[in-house]
Amino acid sequence: MRDLLTQVLDLQxxxxxxxxxxxxxxxxxxxxxxxxxxxxxxPARDRPILVHGRTAWV
Structure with missing residues (x-):
């Protein structure tokens, strides 16, 4: 995760x-x-984690 976030911040x-x-x-x-x-x-607790990445405010 650190590498992924570093890549995003390097592109900012x-x-x-x-x-x-x-x-x-x-x-x-x-x-x-x-x-x-x-x-x-x-880790999922009682249900699976729901994740959605977005690059803009909509």
Whole structure:
């Protein structure tokens, strides 16, 4: 998880509203890889953990 979050933070200085390569990679990390890591590594209590990564406020 530390590596994933470090990658996202390293990409933050390159943030833009456009679909640059940096933003594509950041989006993949936030929407796919970090939620997948959480689902696989956070123990479920009474029910499975629900995780959804987003890159924008909607």
């Amino acid at each position: 200085p390159d943030w833009s509203t456009g679909n640059s390569e940096e933003m594509r990679v950041r989006g993949m990390l936030v929407r796919d890889e970090i939620p997948a890591w959480l689902r696989a590594n956070v």
